[in-house]
Amino acid sequence: MxxxxxxxxxxxxxxxxxxxxxxxxxxxxxxxxxxxxxxxxxxxxxxxxxxxxxxxxxxxxxxxxxATPPGELTVRTGLTLIEADRYWFRGVDAVALASRHRYEEVAEWLWTGRLPRGARFTAPPELLAAARRAVAALPEHSGPVDRLRVATAAAAAADPLRFDLSPEAVLGTARSLIPTLVEALPAAGQEHRGEGRLARRLWTRLTALPPDTDPVGALDLALALLTDHDLAASTLAVRVAASAHAHPYACVSAGLGALDGPLHGAAGPLAHRMLLEVMERGGAAPVVADHLRSGRRVPGLGHRLYAGEDPRATALFARLADLPQAGPALAAARDVVAVTARQGRGLHANVDLALSVLTVSYGMPVEAGETVFAVARTAGWIAHVLEEYGERPLRMRPSGQYVGPRPPQPLP
Missing domain, CATH: 1.10.1660.10 (Multidrug-efflux Transporter Regulator; Chain: A; Domain 2)
Known part of the structure; x- marks a missing residue:
């Protein structure tokens, strides 16, 4: 030719x-x-x-x-940069962005590089009905990630267009999946069906307390701060699925699967329980001592990417300091940090500890932080899906280093 x-x-x-x-x-x-x-x-x-x-x-x-060294996998991303105890979304200070804009707007910024004022997410009735039926069929003791994972699978089955991987279709999926996940959760308080900010709707799934403006604003801030954080284990799992051109629901399911592991998603519940114990015992010293004596880490402290305090924790602590109801739990968290500092451990508060102040203060269940994290991070996962669809398919295929017996071996 x-x-x-x-x-x-x-x-x-x-x-x-x-x-x-x-x-x-x-x-x-x-x-x-x-x-x-x-x-x-x-x-x-x-x-x-x-x-x-x-x-x-x-x-x-x-x-x-x-130019990449052999055997080393690098993932190019224009979404999140973590550097010098700060992090940025598309080059913009993430804490400043989250402090001034709602979660939905921050999600749109990550997805599109645009910041539409007043962005709203709405759950399609067909997807929401399917997700609610699936979640309602789960055992009562099911955890939040169980519910979110089942809701994601049910919503996918109800969406005949899920295999359309064009950017416009993926954005439409994102804007409908996130509110579907929230509204498929059992209601703890008065429902807000398909209206208003997502944080307000999520609030009613986490606590029976009224969704007053200031505490809902703190929850909204937490969601926005947690939207993305570079290549955490769950995000890498999402990108591997996207590299195989799995549809967005399947990619989110991969992230939820990784998040359910004890080394990724369990920190929030542990910090929540610790704060309750500190408040019950009147101080952090005996609680910290019990953790160290049993060989356990003190939850809510330290982060491998930050030498100082997690900037997400700093921002959330500052917002919670303005809420009188958060005072006791905030004092307990600061006592934990102070006690460990006296021991010279050099660990600073991370976002799990700050989020636990919110969940403890407003009577949320111990798994509430895990729910907030999963809902928030879904937006970031979708942003990574959009990026990965633009890369060479199936590029995340490392070669295994075989360490078994050399062939030929006799048949067993």
Whole structure:
């Protein structure tokens, strides 16, 4: 097959594309068959052409991947940067953004790079009905991640368009899935069906106390602060699923599965229980001593990415300090930090401790922090899904280092 003498404006011939990519023309068509490039047959019938911008983007990706040391997986992302005890969403200070904008607006910023004022998420009736039926069928002792995972699967089954992976479709899924997850949870207080800010609707799933403006604002801040945090274990699981072009519901399910592990999602309930015990015993010293004596870590302290205090905790503590009802739990949290500091352990408060002040202060169940974290992080997972769909499919396929017996071995 020969190239036409010239390609239409903004298009490249097969030969031009091969030169830009540094490969043979036959390899260009191999890229087409693998879904890495889209070709267009020209009306003259003399060959195919390729979008110049798409070829250039693939060339840049290929050069970056070639420069990666063998065996090392790197994940390029333009979403969250963590550096010098601060973190940024798309280059904007994340704490400042979360302090000034609602969770829905922060989610839109991560998804699209735009900040629409007054963004609202609405649960479609068909998806919500399916999710509620599935959640209602679970045993009463089911945990929040159990409910969210089942609600996600039920919503996926009710959505015939779930396999549409175009950016517009994925955004539509995100804006409907998050409120579906919230409203599928059993109500603890007066329901707010499909209206108002998401934090207000989530509040009624976590506590029977009235959704007053200031505490709901603190919950909204927590959601916005927790939206994304680079490549945590659950986020990496999401990107692996997205790399295989699983639909967004399946990708979120992968994140929820990783979050359910004791090393990722269990910190919130542990910190909640510890604060209750500190308040009951009148001080943190005996509680901290019990944890250390039994060889357990003191929950809510330290973060591998921050040398000082977790900036999410700093922001949430500051908001909670303005709420009189949060006073006792906030004092208990500060006592925990002070006691461990006297022992020279050098650990600072993290967001799990700050979130536990909120959950303890307003009579929420011990798993409430886990629920808040999962709902908040769903927006970040979707942002990573959108990024990963734009990468080379199935790129997250490391090679195993075989350590078993060398073949041939006799049959057992």
């Amino acid at each position: 020969t190239d036409p003498a010239a390609a239409p404006e903004g298009r490249l011939t097969t030969r031009q594309a091969a030169e830009l990519l540094g490969v043979k023309p036959a390899t260009v068509y191999a890229y087409v068959s693998r879904g890495l490039l889209a070709s267009r047959r020209e009306p003259t019938g003399r060959g195919s052409t390729f979008d110049a911008a798409e070829v250039s983007a693939l060339a840049r990706r290929t050069r970056r991947e070639a």
